[in-house]
Amino acid sequence: MPDAAxxxxxxxxxxxxxxxDLLGVLAYGELSAFERLAxxxxxxxxxxxxxxxxxxxxxxxxxxxxxxxxxxxxxADPNAAMxxxxxxxxxxxxSTAPSDWLEGLVKAYVGDGIGQDFYxxxxxxxxPETRALVLEVMADLGHSAFAVDRVRAAIEADGRVAGRLxxxxxxxxxxxxxxxxxxxxxxxxxxxxxxxxxxxxGMGLGGAxxxxxxxxxxHSRRMASLGLAA
Amino acid sequence: MPDAAxxxxxxxxxxxxxxxDLLGVLAYGELSAFERLAxxxxxxxxxxxxxxxxxxxxxxxxxxxxxxxxxxxxxADPNAAMxxxxxxxxxxxxSTAPSDWLEGLVKAYVGDGIGQDFYxxxxxxxxPETRALVLEVMADLGHSAFAVDRVRAAIEADGRVAGRLxxxxxxxxxxxxxxxxxxxxxxxxxxxxxxxxxxxxGMGLGGAxxxxxxxxxxHSRRMASLGLAA
Numbered sequence: 452m453p454d455a456a457x458x459x460x461x462x463x464x465x466x467x468x469x470x471x472d473l474l475g476v477l478a479y480g481e482l483s484a485f486e487r488l489a490x491x492x493x494x495x496x497x498x499x500x501x502x503x504x505x506x507x508x509x510x511x512x513x514x515x516x517x518x519x520x521x522x523x524x525x526x527a528d529p530n531a532a533m534x535x536x537x538x539x540x541x542x543x544x545x546s547t548a549p550s551d552w553l554e555g556l557v558k559a560y561v562g563d564g565i566g567q568d569f570y571x572x573x574x575x576x577x578x579p580e581t582r583a584l585v586l587e588v589m590a591d592l593g594h595s596a597f598a599v600d601r602v603r604a605a606i607e608a609d610g611r612v613a614g615r616l617x618x619x620x621x622x623x624x625x626x627x628x629x630x631x632x633x634x635x636x637x638x639x640x641x642x643x644x645x646x647x648x649x650x651x652x653g654m655g656l657g658g659a660x661x662x663x664x665x666x667x668x669x670h671s672r673r674m675a676s677l678g679l680a681a
Numbered sequence: 682m683p684d685a686a687x688x689x690x691x692x693x694x695x696x697x698x699x700x701x702d703l704l705g706v707l708a709y710g711e712l713s714a715f716e717r718l719a720x721x722x723x724x725x726x727x728x729x730x731x732x733x734x735x736x737x738x739x740x741x742x743x744x745x746x747x748x749x750x751x752x753x754x755x756x757a758d759p760n761a762a763m764x765x766x767x768x769x770x771x772x773x774x775x776s777t778a779p780s781d782w783l784e785g786l787v788k789a790y791v792g793d794g795i796g797q798d799f800y801x802x803x804x805x806x807x808x809p810e811t812r813a814l815v816l817e818v819m820a821d822l823g824h825s826a827f828a829v830d831r832v833r834a835a836i837e838a839d840g841r842v843a844g845r846l847x848x849x850x851x852x853x854x855x856x857x858x859x860x861x862x863x864x865x866x867x868x869x870x871x872x873x874x875x876x877x878x879x880x881x882x883g884m885g886l887g888g889a890x891x892x893x894x895x896x897x898x899x900h901s902r903r904m905a906s907l908g909l910a911a
Binding site: 493515 | 709712715716719720722723727728729731732735736738739742745749759760763764767
């Protein structure tokens, strides 16, 4: 465990700024996930599916509330902390608006998976309290199993959807990494948290590169579990 | 209090069928309200507004869960109970999809208001337990004050929006009453609950007509509170 990841790290203003950024991007991400899952519920083919998606949306909203509360505890204004991430995340969602129920399921599974991989690895460089919160809000809420089940069934029923959804998955990962790089380039504190600084060990530039490779690998594994070519 | 509204009324199969219909339409209405408020959150101009709308959507979802639980307690399958109302409600929402944030706010305020007026009056003909649940899920969750505040501010900032929103309000009430009549015509049990039957006092055909007049009056009052001509 790096020294910086002590309970008192939060007293260091640079570290605190990075944590506020991190919780801000996570909170806005959860609020967006809530909206996206609710929109997916509206596309659901049956009331049972609609109801399942709505329940998942509500669970994401509970995460959003946990993150907002923690931001307030740290003396930050949650809305202000989220603001810098609004445009990049909205832009990601605008450029990847699902055209149907299956695209929505693939997007939630693949997109959340990339987020989970990234933030779970980042959690290793955080103080214990922040780390526990990040791991809690990144926990899978049953959405993966649901998406895998519905997408595989759709491909079994009509093999032609597989080609279209495979292309869709590639677009999603491309857009996600583009926006993630944009955020890292603009938010120095967040970038320093990931890469590290003289005072605080991070994963280093090489480590960050290796992390992106692992994210792509895990993305390919998720596409395969959907029955899709990555 | 009519005799039929006793705690044992639920043992009468006709009355029970009407209650299952009523809870079914309310549950699907809450699930739709959840989706609609979440979609409105996506159109919100600020993160603070987005967060407020998302919170209201989650509260509607809690109502949906209460209604589903009660349906299950009555031995009904909640999804099956909702199914007959899916098409009419989806059709209402399709034909009244808001094109922007203000139209969404007016729709939620005006549409929910009509629903509240209708079901609150209907509650008088229900057994005490069902009545309490209907009144609970029909309670205003702070959405009215929020919508009135935001719409009035928008009209103050630019008077031209008032004409467009007034037309929008008229379209909403027309579509809502059309769909309500369609539901009443197709669901005999629900219709009998409202109008009454030889065994069970209702408001009578004349009473139902008077109810519709009151709904239109209250609608006009709500439009006025938004600063709009009805």
